[in-house]
Amino acid sequence: MALFTVFPTRRNSFGLKFFVLFAVFIAGISLSFTLLFFHYQRAALEENMTGEGLLLARLLAYNVRLGVFTENSELLKDPIGGILQHEGVLFVTVVSAEGTLLREEAHPSVLKTPERGFPHWSTRFGQVRKTSAPQVFQGSDTYEFWAPVVSTAQFTSTESLYLAAPSHETTRITGFVRIILDKEPLRIKLKALLLKSITLASVFLVLGTVFTYVIVRRITRPLNRLTEGLKKLERGETFEPVLVESKDEVGRLASAFNHLVETLQAREAEKEFLAEELRHAQKMEAVGTLAGGVAHDFNNILTAIVGFGTLLQRSLKNDNPYRIYVDQILIASDRATTLVKRLLAFGRKQVINPRPTNLNDIIKSIEKLLARLISEDIEFRISLADEPLICQVDTGQIDQILINLVTNARDAMPGGGSLTIATRSEYLDEDFFGPVEKGMPGRYGIISIADSGIGMDEETRARIFDPFFTTKEVGKGTGLGLSMAYGIIKQHEGFVTVETSPGEGTTFHVYFPLIQAAAAPETTEFVQVGRGNRETILVAEDDKAVRKLAKHILERSGYEVIEAVDGTEAVKRFREYAGKIDMVLLDVVMPKQNGQAAYEEMKLTKPDLKALYISGYTQDIINRKGVLEEGFNFIAKPVNPYELLAKVQEVLSQ
Template sequence: MKKRSLTLLQKTFLAVLVVSIPLIIVFLYNYNKNTKYIKEDAIRDLANAESVYEGLIYQFLEKAENRVQDFSSDGYIKDEAQKILEGQKSSVKILSDYISKNKLTLDNAINTISIMSLDGKVLTSTNTSTIGNDFSSEEFFLRGKDGISAASSENGTSGLTEIVASAPLANISTGTPIGVIASFIHTSELNKVLEKTMTGEHDIEHGVLPLTEEKDDNIEVYLVNYNKRFIIKPVFVRDEVLNLKVDTLPVNKCIKSNEEFAGFYKNHRNVDVAGASVCLPQMKWVLLIEADTNNILAHTKEIGRNIAITAFIVAGIIAVLFTVFYEVVVKQIRKISVGAEKIAGGNYNITIPIESGDEIGMLSRSFNKMASDIDRRTTALEESEKNLNEAQQIAKLGSWDWDVVKNILYWSDEIYNILGLNKGEFTITYEAFINYVHPDDRELVKRTIHDALYNKKAYVVDYRILLRDGREKIVHGQGVVAFNDMDEPIRLLGTIQDITERKKMEMFQLELQRKYEELINSLNVGIFNVDVAGNILEINNACVSMAEAPSREELVKHNILDLLRDRNKFKEIVDRLSKGDIIRDEEIEFITLKGNKIWTSVSTILKKDKKGNTYLGGIIENITDKKAIEDQLKHSQKLEAVGILAGGIAHDFNNILSAIMNYGNLLLMKRGGDETTKKFAEQIVSASEKGASLTKGILAFTRKQVINPQVVDLNEIIERTEKILMRLINEDIEMNINLADRALNVNIDEVQIDQILMNLATNARDAMPNGGKITIGTSLYEINGEFIRTYGYGNPGSYAMISFADTGIGMDEETIKKIFEPFFTTKGLGKGTGLGLSISYGIIKQHNGFINVFSELGNGTEFNIYLPLTTQEAKERKPIEVITTISGSETLLLVEDNSLVRDTTRVILEEYGYKVIEAVDGEDAVQKFNKNKDNIKLIISDMIMPKKSGKEVYEEIKKISPDVKVIFVSGYTADQIKTKDISEDGISLLFKPITPNKLLKKVREVIDSPNNPKFGLKA
């Protein structure tokens, strides 16, 4: 039987009917729903109102706490409370009057203010009847000891329930607790605040607006304590009794479980109400706000009627709209739906008719365009897939897609080719794929896949696969993980590429590179590549070792300019190479990363890399030791030359000085009473002593003379030497002395330091032929690690520094390098020996000091001398010695080949009573001793003489008279005397020039000794 099809009108009517039935259901549902909403809104409104009252209560309590906190910070209250505790009874009334007058009047809500000791006893109060009461068990007291708080009390000052705000009192000096201050407030004050809000009165003081513009008599607000008694009665109910028990559901929930409640229940009058509660555990209160249920649901009937009318109207509109929608929309969409099904079936040539210009027509046009785009893109995709397969085949790279959840794996054709499989004979699974991985690499692949899926690490791995025929291939796997909304892995997509040939080539290249690097790094010679800006490109281990770098990576971070002693040297080399010069065995000084100086031999050429960039490639050899040996040899040769010269002139020079010194002393002896003669004679003696010191200085530099150090203040030396230096320089040269404002005690040979200053002054004078300025200064200087790294020498410690600067012509860098070398001079022929600064350098080194020089052409020169400070006290300067030695009458044999020395020595000895027999050489001495052997008590003999030496004379005379006593004197150095085997124990030896005082003392000492003592060598 054929089903009867309904007409469009019937369908429309049926649709309206169908729509109407739900409207009836909706009406009934909405009526109940609205009733429920009204109840919920009522509860919500009550809860909102309740939050306002809760805020008022907490605001009220906070105000009380702030007020009592202010009281507790009053220094006067603290001070008087401390006095009460200390037993001053008068302070009880004083403090009571003070808080009554100055604190109680600040807030009308406060009934009483009391101050308690730490044991809870009331010390004083605005209510004097409570003084002495014990509140130690009250919660407000216990809380107040620990901090600022508010609590409820039924045992307060008034006997009624009160709000008590309390705070600790601390000693004003030490800050230690001394008691508690509390303010007692009637709950009626809180009630007033709540009433103002309910009645619509604005309370600016509390900052709260009323709930409504008019009061609502249907709402009750009240507070109940944990004893279920009213704290504050309902605001608009005048006949409630405060001691009425409130045993309702919200109260019980707060008391038992501190649980707040909002809903419908029976109140304390057994009336159905909607209410909400707030638990105030701090105060042990429950805040309740309630409204009568009947009043809440009064508008329900009216709402129901309105809903019915609305539902009827809506149903009619729906019916009309449904009819229009069917005619205008549904029919058109059905046509589009048919066309869409055809497109989905793969017929992209379908065209949907466009019958209107509205949205339906736009939708039709969009479907037609979509069909055209899909047709075009499908063709392009097929072409792209074809190209992709060809590219994968060329690159030996296949793609795969693994559905982790369903364990479905897709491979592109190239993966089958890589594995040597036919597409139709292999079922693709994860497990099957793992079986083709080399057994030694399976765990690596599994772990990498697991880390990618569950640890979100990158899936990148190289591994081996094992083909069916036993061949191995190396493949590179790479992929990404897709996650769902739960952050769980659902797919792993990636590629596999056959890199077997590439790996073989890489291994071959790595092996070649390893052998090359082993060869390069085994060389003791450094190999380097540096670009023209000085950036280090490549180096071997020898370069790292030379530069004292911790690693090759660390050294590459530096520019070659950072290591060069002369930064301009690199530019010079680049310029020379650019001009075609050859750099071979170039000696260049470097500074290592540890600050040490090294000399290197560098050979380099210019090269270009593949990009056309120019760089320097070459080799470098550390020749520091070789350079040091060469320099040491040169220095030794120069020192030897100086030594030979010094030793050669020492004898004759010392003889001349001996004569000058003796004549000066004779003048002092003969004409010492004449001040002018005495002054000149002392200058002669002083000059001869300095001349002797000059000889010693030369010998000291060549290690042929010991120094005689004494602790002196360096400032005093500069002051005494100033006059001598002024005589050395020209009148057109200005000299300024800037001495430190403290003593600089140093252990030095004073005469030798004078010699240094004279050398520097002479050089400065010669450097300023047209006049200039010399500045000499002293200061305290600390040598530290930075100084040592900068100059390459020095020992940490405190030093006295002499700064000697001139404004002369200056020196260039090459001259500065050679300035301290023996025989090096910048002066013309015959104007300098080249020994002055060499001697100065040697003297300073013997004093464990240091010297450096700073100079530029045309800008003068400055020498800085560093001498170690000593903590010893400086010795007082001794005056020039005047002969005080006792005289004698013995007969002496004086053997001296120099007539001036012999004559002056004889005169001095005779002046003091000795009889002197003179001998001009060794043979003459032996003959005269034979003639006068019974009278001669002592022989004074030069060591080096013609015909017979002093030792030969002594040995021959000793055969005649074994007990003969002798004093040897010599102008040669002790080193020369030892070399000629002239020294012998048991004799006295004095070195020229000899002061008369020293000679006479030694003569007396030897004669008076019972035996010839072993004096050894004397300076």
């Protein structure tokens, strides 16, 4: 009945199969052990009996030397009597060397069983007299031992007799002795041995079976609990940890199962968290994509406003009453331009000019500006790494990151405090990065901005990089500062982490990949804007206002302008005036044919044709569409008229 409780489903029970298999295995071992034990013990008993018989024969031959030599049977009586007293000795015979029977006696038990016969001594005599060594002959019920009787003792002492160490003196055989031993004592011992072996095997089998049962019980009971636990998990029920009763393998298995379930539950929670993080990342990416998509139209509009406004501003005298209106228009345009740039920076769509730069040098160059941004009641400290931290970054963009983070830190300390900017390097392996946001393992330069301000709770920290999210009062923040910083960092293949808690301050860690290169020296090129020398420029722009602005600016500066509304018309107009055109000003993305494709067709006619690209699309959109190769002359909208003239003059002078 106990087996049924351990193996409730007997046919398909792993425990029952294991128990039967192991029980058969133990039974096989027990049987093998019994047979092997019995075999070796039987051989040992037989060897002991033959050894004892040979010893008795040698002893008798030694003691009857004188009686055989004198052929006096009375002298043989005592030695033979002594031998007959040994257990199992049935018959003793002494014969002379010539074959004369000197004396023959039987054990009293033999006399009581006259029907029991023994082979006559003459049967073996002819075979025995040919050798001087003792002989053993085995029958069905008896052992027959023969030993020669010599005139001189073969053994120098009694000890040598027992050790069977004959002397080397010359001897002469005077007779032979024969002893017949009964096998019955051997059979009795073998029966006892067999019974002992069976008993040992049975004990071993019983103990092994009980041991197997205990082991199987210890295994199957936790396994049954594990199975029940799995079924509960499948049904979605509450899982109760499996009881760990021991520290052995089974106990460790139960502990591992409990840990597995806890891990699965934790991973489910983490999965929900990661799904939320992914949705957040997708939302951020969607906003960035939207920002990049609308930038083209915004920048075309702003280009016309800024361009015509600047021309109007330059045409009015300072005392003109309308000058103030134009100034306000340009100020609003500048704010709109900054807003678009911030949106593009958040969406990682901003055009950047990265160069190998030491992060320490960037902080040193902007240190005074940052110090002026904070109030006097804030202690400002800078701690820079001793080693150079060379990264591929755009210096101006890193300045924007620092300005935004320092400004936020200042606003988080209305009552004063401390602000520390520190740099260091660190090697980051794959384990450092999260499952949603992966990074490349390697050495990173780190800028840490730590304040002792009011800090943030977890809900606020999770949203600080969302565009237009701000905790400041209305009118005191646009909610784009950290969003812009986040976008710039991502565009530089870096990442940012935040450590904060309410009342404990906030620390931003900004990571940029380090590179093996020397920092590029800072150079500032001043381009003198002059008048043209009647060079002819083909302007291809699909936006009418921007096209008119470009024509007006260039014609006022001494250039001749040919207009085209798209890429196809630009190629057509170029073929009409190929020998006259010195340069082309092409919008990158236009209907029918983009600027790059149009330029490639024009180069077939004039390989050395100079070109300047202009676009309200961002650099990464242009690259993704495959219409602008890196290294081409490019200027981004919105563009100031004088910046456009300077860039045109630069391209013409190449």
